[in-house]
Amino acid sequence: MRRLLVAWVAIALGLVGCGEGGALDRLAAGERGKVVSVASGDELVLDNGLDVRLSGIEAPWMDEPGGAGSQADLSRLVLGRQVQLFYGGARRDPRGRALAQVRLVDGRIWVEAALLRDGWARARTFADNRALAAAMFDDEARARKARRGLWAMPDYEVRLPQEVTRDTHGYQIVEGRVASVTTARSGTYLDFSKDHSGFAAVIDPHAVGDLTAAGMAPASLAGRLIRVRGMIGWDGQMRIDHPEPIELLKDR
Numbered sequence: 440m441r442r443l444l445v446a447w448v449a450i451a452l453g454l455v456g457c458g459e460g461g462a463l464d465r466l467a468a469g470e471r472g473k474v475v476s477v478a479s480g481d482e483l484v485l486d487n488g489l490d491v492r493l494s495g496i497e498a499p500w501m502d503e504p505g506g507a508g509s510q511a512d513l514s515r516l517v518l519g520r521q522v523q524l525f526y527g528g529a530r531r532d533p534r535g536r537a538l539a540q541v542r543l544v545d546g547r548i549w550v551e552a553a554l555l556r557d558g559w560a561r562a563r564t565f566a567d568n569r570a571l572a573a574a575m576f577d578d579e580a581r582a583r584k585a586r587r588g589l590w591a592m593p594d595y596e597v598r599l600p601q602e603v604t605r606d607t608h609g610y611q612i613v614e615g616r617v618a619s620v621t622t623a624r625s626g627t628y629l630d631f632s633k634d635h636s637g638f639a640a641v642i643d644p645h646a647v648g649d650l651t652a653a654g655m656a657p658a659s660l661a662g663r664l665i666r667v668r669g670m671i672g673w674d675g676q677m678r679i680d681h682p683e684p685i686e687l688l689k690d691r
Contacts, residue, residue, distance in 0.1 A: 460547030463540050466570055469524035470537070471544065474517040480509025480559055482536070483517060491524065492536040495575050496551050497563035497610050505559070505589045512559040512588070516550055517543065527570025538568055555579045558588025561595070563610065563668065566646070566681040576686065597666070600631035603638035607671055613638060614666040614688070620657055626678075627657040629667075640667045643680040653682040664688045 472485030480498025483491050498513075499506040524539035532538055541550040554560040555578035562575040582590055589595040598607070600615040619635070621628045627642040628635075642650065642657055650657060666686040669677045679685060 460542045460549045462571055462574060463523075463525040463542050463549060466525040466527040466540060469526050469530070469539055471521060471523050473521050474519065477510055477514045477518055479506065480513050480554065483513065483522075483541075485522070490534075490536045491541065492532055492538055493551055493554075493560075494527070494538045494540050494568055495562060495564060495571065496554060496560040498554070498560045499589070504592050504594045508588065509554075509559040512554060512557050513550070516548070516553055517541070521545065522550070528565070528568030540571065551575060552578050556582055556587075558582035558585070558590050561589065561610070561612065561668075564681065564683040569681060569683055572683045576683075600638040603671065603675060605675065607675070608673065609670060610668070611671050611677070612666060612668045613640075613677070614664075616664045617660045617662060620661045622657070629657070629660060629665075638671075638675060638677075640669075640677045640679050640685075643678060646680045646682070650682045650685070655682060655685055655687065660685075664690055 470485070470487070470489060472487045472489065474483050475486050476484045478484065479501055481493040481496050485491065498509040501507065501510065521544040523542050523544055524537060525542065526539055529538055542548065543550065551560070552575065555562060555575055562572070562579045564572045582588060583597070597612045597614050600613060603611070603613060615631045617629045617631060618633045619630045621630065625641065626644055627647065629640040629642065631638050647657060666688055667677055667679065668684045669679060671677050
């Protein structure tokens with residue numbers, strides 16, 4: 440009986456270790472420190488002076504809708520608490536900030552996942568920082584379906600291609616059916632209108648191989664219902680330079 444009890448305790452501890460925060464153990468462990476300030480919903484400062492930009496998410500700037508709410512949620516989670524950084528790609532941005540996934544030392548809560556579940560951040564990956572993307576997209580999807588946090592605000596709704604206008608800029612999520620796929624020198628164009636006059640996602644030539652390996656060869660996307668995410672430039676186009684910003688959706 441005692442051996443059975445010990446075995447159950449070991450299993451329980453193992454499940455805790457493999458839980459939400461356990462996903463970060465697959466990454467490279469980095470610095471530890473106490474969070475002394477929170478600048479926004481995706482940036483914090485440790486007591487050793489290290490400025491940390493949370494990896495894998497995008498939160499609003501403080502002067503944007505939801506910016507204060509996003510900052511408040513991150514503050515609630517981490518301010519005054521010890522955290523551990525984890526790296527799954529590029530470790531510093533051009534401003535010298537650490538690009539890291541963050542976990543609370545006490546409780547092992549994965550901070551990015553918590554923010555996404557609360558709806559106060561959107562998932563965002565980069566070609567040089569793509570770790571744990573699938574898990575983050577799942578957490579975002581649940582919050583989006585429940586219309587929590589940012590998802591209750593019109594500014595952050597998933598847009599249809601025809602809703603992308605000349606005034607639509609910044610980080611956006613757009614969902615629609617690809618009308619045509621055209622390859623040019625500048626990239627492969629996923630057009631969502633037959634006359635090529637509306638919104639388009641442009642796949643960087645260097646990303647074609649990775650998309651093909653991921654089962655999303657650009658030519659195969661014609662006629663498919665997809666969701667794309669990224670920055671929309673002043674030309675009304677979204678540049679895609681790695682596979683994760685494209686999600687294949689089931690036909691409705």
